[in-house]
Amino acid sequence: MTALKTLLCVFVAGALGGLTSGLVVWLFGAIGLTPATGFNMVPDLTFGWMSGRVFASGIWGIIFLIPIYTASPLKKGAVLGILPWLSSILFFLPYKMDAGFFGLALGNGTPLWTLFFGVFWGITGTLFLARVCPTLKFR
Numbered sequence: 001m002t003a004l005k006t007l008l009c010v011f012v013a014g015a016l017g018g019l020t021s022g023l024v025v026w027l028f029g030a031i032g033l034t035p036a037t038g039f040n041m042v043p044d045l046t047f048g049w050m051s052g053r054v055f056a057s058g059i060w061g062i063i064f065l066i067p068i069y070t071a072s073p074l075k076k077g078a079v080l081g082i083l084p085w086l087s088s089i090l091f092f093l094p095y096k097m098d099a100g101f102f103g104l105a106l107g108n109g110t111p112l113w114t115l116f117f118g119v120f121w122g123i124t125g126t127l128f129l130a131r132v133c134p135t136l137k138f139r
Contacts (some may be wrong), residue, residue: 005133006065006136007062008135009129009132009133010061010062010064010065010125010129010130010136011058011059011061011062011127012061012128012132012133013061013064013124013126013128013129013133014057014058014059014060014061014062014064014121014125014133015054015055015057015058015061016057016124016125016128017046017057017060017061017120017121017122017123017124017125017128018053018054018056018057018058018060018121019052019054019057020096020120020121020124021051021057021117021118021120021121021124022049022050022053022054022057023045024042024117024120025041025043025117026043026045028113029041029042030042030045030085034109034113037113038107038109038110038113039106039107039109039110039112039113039114040106040109041106041110050084052124057084057100057121060083060084063080063083063084064076064080064125064126064129066080068080073123073126073127073129073130074123074126074127075123076122076126077118077119077121077122077123077125077126077127078122078123079117079122080122080125080126081118081119081120081121081122081123082115082118082119082122083118084118084122085114085115085117085118085119088103088114088118089102089103089110089111089114090102093106093110093114114116
């Protein structure tokens with residue numbers, strides 16, 4: 001697989017993970033699940049919110065090239081999903097969204113919910129790669 005095809009595959013995998021996890025974040029907020037369990041982020045499902053999330057997630061897709069758990073997309077996705085989660089709770093939530101340490105201004109459930117969404121992102125991306133780009137060296 002050429003380098004360009006590899007980069008395209010991992011970008012699409014990350015973007016797809018961002019799209020699906022973004023829809024889950026929105027859905028869980030819209031039905032009241034996350035607010036009821038300590039995560040008070042209920043985003044509006046807008047093009048602006050979703051497009052930023054999808055693009056950033058596509059960039060994060062580069063981490064799918066890390067050669068761990070190459071025989072298990074589920075394990076690989078779950079472990080790699082921790083990296084974007086760490087960036088969320090240590091940088092984006094406290095400094096970009098002014099949501100305090102670990103995003104706790106959004107509720108005490110924020111660290112666990114954002115971990116769930118990060119792992120969901122990772123698993124979605126690695127399952128995509130395993131099915132659509134099976135010749136990728138590090139799937």
